[in-house]
Amino acid sequence: MNKTYNAFDTAREQFDKIAELLDLEQASKDLLREPLREFHFSIPVRMDDNKVKIFKGFRVQHNDALGPAKGGIRFHPQETIDTVRALAMWMTWKCSVVDIPLGGAKGGIICDPHNLSQREQEQLCRGWVRQMARNVGPLIDIPAPDVMTTGQHMLWMLDEYEVIYGGKYPGAITGKPVGIGGSLGRIEATGYGLIFTVREALREMEIRVEDTKASVQGFGNVAQHAIELYNKLGGKVILVSCWDQDSGKSRAYRKTDGIILKELQKITDNFGGINKEKAIELGYEVLPGEAWIEQDVEILIPAALENSITAENASSISDNVKLIAEGANGPTTIEADRIIKEKGIFLIPDFLANAGGVTCSYFEQVQSNTNYFWSKEEVLSKLDAKMTDAFISVSDLAKKQKIYTRDAAYILAVDRVARACSSRGWT
Ligand code: NAD
16 A cells, blocks of 8 residues: 555545535535544553553544434554544445444554453443443444454443443443344345346446456455345356465365355355365365456456556456446546546446445444344344445436536535535535
C-alpha cells in the first residue's frame, strides 16, 4: 500500500466531489467533511507483571443526524486517528444508503491483542468503556466488533457499561454472541447481503444467475457466505484466493467446473487460509493470488482487502466481466475505478454491497432494545428486503441521472444525511 495514503484525505475527497454535485450549502459541507465529535483518551491497564501500561483509545462520531451513531472498535498496533475518522465517515454513508436510522462512528485502541493475555484484554475493554460511558449507549452511539475485536470483547464492554449504569442495556453494544444478546444471521449477513445485491443487479441486466460464473478474492467470512448463497441461487464460483501465512504470499485455487464450498471449508483455518497441499489433493489448480482478477467470468467479487483493484491490474479484467460486487471495504483505487467505469462494467460499490453487516447489527440492536429475538429466517428475510430496496434506490438514481452507481450511492447517502442536518436546524 502507498505509504503516503491517508484514508481521511480520500474520504474527504470523495465527499467534496459529491457535495459539489449536490450543490450543498457551505455550512453542510463544513459540517459533513469533519467529524461531529472526537474523543482521545488514555486507558491505564495493570498488566500481568503488575506494572501499569497506558494505552491510547479513540472514538470518532462522524455524524448522528439520522440516529445514534454506529460503528466498530478496532484493536490495531498501527491504528491512526485519520483512519478512524475516515472509517467513521464511511459508516455514516453506509447506514444512510441502506436507510437505517443510525449515524456513523468508529473507534479503536492502539494495541496488538496477540501480545495481551485474556485478563489484560478484558481490562482494556473495560477501561475503554470507563472512558467513554457518558458518550456511548443505546441512544447515543453503539459500538460493535471490528478488526481484531470479537464478541467476547463486546460482552466485557457491555458488562462494564451495565456495572456503571446499574441496569441491563443489551442495546448498548452489538456483535454479542448468540444467546447473550446476539442476533441470528449476523455471521451470514455481509456475504448474503452482497449476493442479494448481485441477484438484483443481474435481474436488472437480464442475466440469469445460473448462466454466470464468479471469481472471488478472499475466502473469509464475507467470501464464504457470499459463495454459499450464490451457489444456492445457481451460480458457479471457479476461483477463490487467500493469504498464505507460511509463504507470505497470496494464492488462488481454481476448479473451472466450480469449486466445492464445503470441501474447501474443511481445509480452511479460522482466518480464511486454505491448506495448499490438501487443496492439490482435492484437484484444485494452484495459481498466484493475483490471478483472481484475470478470470474469464461474468462476476468479480473482491472480498479480501483494500486497494486490490488498481490501475495496473484493472486492464487485465476479462471483457466477459459484467459485474463487480465490492465485498471488501475500499477494494478499488480511484484510478482503477475510472477504468471500470470506462469498460461499462456494472459496479456495486462497497458501502452498499457490504452493508448487510451493519444492517444486521441494527437488527440486533432492535431485538436487544425490545428484548425479543427473531428467528434466523426472519432476520435474513428482513435483510433481503433492506438490501434489495437500497440496491433499487441506487440503481434507479443511476439510471435516471445517467451516472455511475458509486456516484449514485454517494449522492443518495450524502443527500439523506445533509437533509437530516438541515431539518434539525443544524445547517
Ligand atoms: P476475514 O478475515 O474473515 O477474511 C479475509 C480473507 O482475505 C481471508 O481468506 C484472507 O486469507 C484473505 N486475504 C488476506 N489478504 C489477502 C491477499 N493479499 N490476497 C488474497 N486474499 C487475501 O475477513 P472478512 O470478514 O471476510 O472481511 C473481508 C473484507 O470485507 C474486509 O475488507 C472487511 O473490512 C470487509 N467487510 C467485512 C464485514 C463483515 O461483516 N465481516 C462487513 C463489511 C465489510
